[in-house]
Amino acid sequence: MRFSDITGHRQTIDALRRMADTGQIPHALLLAGQPGIGKMLLARAFAQYVHCTARTGGDSCGRCPSCRQHAGLNHPDMHFIYPVFKKDSSKPTLSSDFSDKWKIFMEEHPYMETEAWPEALGAENKQPIIYKDDSAEILRVASMSAFSSDTKIFLIWQPEKMNAEAANKLLKILEEPFPDTIFILVSNAPGLILPTIFSRTSRVNVPRPTDEEITELLISGGMSTEEARQTAWLAEGNVARAIAQSHSSGERAEFGEIFRTLMRKAYMRDAAGLKGLTEEIAAMKREKTRRFLSYACGMVRENFIYNFHISQLNRMTPEETQFSSRFAPFIHIGNVEKMEREISRAETDIARNANAKIVLFDMSVKLMSALRIPSG
Numbered sequence: 001m002r003f004s005d006i007t008g009h010r011q012t013i014d015a016l017r018r019m020a021d022t023g024q025i026p027h028a029l030l031l032a033g034q035p036g037i038g039k040m041l042l043a044r045a046f047a048q049y050v051h052c053t054a055r056t057g058g059d060s061c062g063r064c065p066s067c068r069q070h071a072g073l074n075h076p077d078m079h080f081i082y083p084v085f086k087k088d089s090s091k092p093t094l095s096s097d098f099s100d101k102w103k104i105f106m107e108e109h110p111y112m113e114t115e116a117w118p119e120a121l122g123a124e125n126k127q128p129i130i131y132k133d134d135s136a137e138i139l140r141v142a143s144m145s146a147f148s149s150d151t152k153i154f155l156i157w158q159p160e161k162m163n164a165e166a167a168n169k170l171l172k173i174l175e176e177p178f179p180d181t182i183f184i185l186v187s188n189a190p191g192l193i194l195p196t197i198f199s200r201t202s203r204v205n206v207p208r209p210t211d212e213e214i215t216e217l218l219i220s221g222g223m224s225t226e227e228a229r230q231t232a233w234l235a236e237g238n239v240a241r242a243i244a245q246s247h248s249s250g251e252r253a254e255f256g257e258i259f260r261t262l263m264r265k266a267y268m269r270d271a272a273g274l275k276g277l278t279e280e281i282a283a284m285k286r287e288k289t290r291r292f293l294s295y296a297c298g299m300v301r302e303n304f305i306y307n308f309h310i311s312q313l314n315r316m317t318p319e320e321t322q323f324s325s326r327f328a329p330f331i332h333i334g335n336v337e338k339m340e341r342e343i344s345r346a347e348t349d350i351a352r353n354a355n356a357k358i359v360l361f362d363m364s365v366k367l368m369s370a371l372r373i374p375s376g
């Protein structure tokens with residue numbers, strides 16, 4: 001991965017390049033920003049730049065042995081740590097046990113579609129975390145000398161997913177930094193990182209790419225200009241989502257249909273209809289159910305915002321907008337938060353493996369009563 005392979009992010013790239021060029025790389029660098037914007041691409045390009053033996057024109061060369069190893073995701077001084085699940089409680093659980101799946105995932109999802117990782121791990125119903133064994137492994141590797149370069153790099157994806165033991169062990173390592181060792185933490189939720197770790201990192205906030213940059217990227221992937229514009233605009237900076245959407249552009253239309261039916265039945269107090277519908281939603285793959293709920297939550301907010309009649313505040317397709325033109329008045333200051341809360345809670349419960357049928361029907365009953373709260 002070279003800097004020039006990355007769409008947008010010019011300012012962040014300049015900042016990273018300057019650190020390496022001046023030899024002032026912090027020993028723990030935190031790249032923070034919303035999910036799906038390309039933080040891992042930046043981290044990987046930065047690592048390759050640090051290791052490159054023939055930097056040229058402000059970028060890694062792409063040809064030296066080190067760059068080739070980076071391209072093959074097998075540089076011996078580049079260590080990836082990421083959330084996984086425990087296969088066998090009697091053995092240590094290390095990220096590297098899953099390295100084959102990890103490499104495929106990074107190839108297929110360069111923008112790191114976070115929601116797709118559990119499925120890629122073959123653990124759709126589990127919440128992957130970073131275990132303490134990985135921190136012990138970091139300590140072991142960090143205390144040895146580098147193999148083929150003069151810098152060992154540990155790239156930790158989603159440090160917010162460390163369990164307490166792992167975080168405390170890592171903290172000890174960050175408190176007494178090893179020479180020639182760099183940590184790059186790539187986080188979607190820096191607020192969830194243990195504060196003592198957070199305070200030992202140098203934070204770089206990565207802004208979301210612009211709609212124009214995402215449009216350009218989608219067009220280069222073969223999408224028509226019109227569709228690319230629409231997809232980029234709906235993605236709100238989340239490139240991973242835009243790309244996933246381009247692969248399954250039918251899903252949003254399908255979710256839209258279900259959302260509208262759900263709202264109609266809830267408003268009509270059609271409990272039997274809601275039971276049938278929520279059973280259909282529960283029968284989807286768990287990750288898809290969660291994607292639907294996150295869509296539904298977004299739509300509730302969109303409908304609330306629609307009432308202000310400021311079109312540039314809304315991010316909806318023409319079909320969704322048409323529905324809002326009639327439905328939006330039913331979502332107002334008196335029920336918007338309750339509805340969002342109920343939907344998010346259902347999503348969290350389902351992520352935690354609760355019975356989806358029960359959770360969703362319960363949610364639909366709460367939405368039914370929320371929709372009857374009079375406005376003002």
Ligand SMILES: [Zn+2]
Pocket residue numbers: 051052053054055060061062063064065066067
């Ligand atoms: Zn090189």
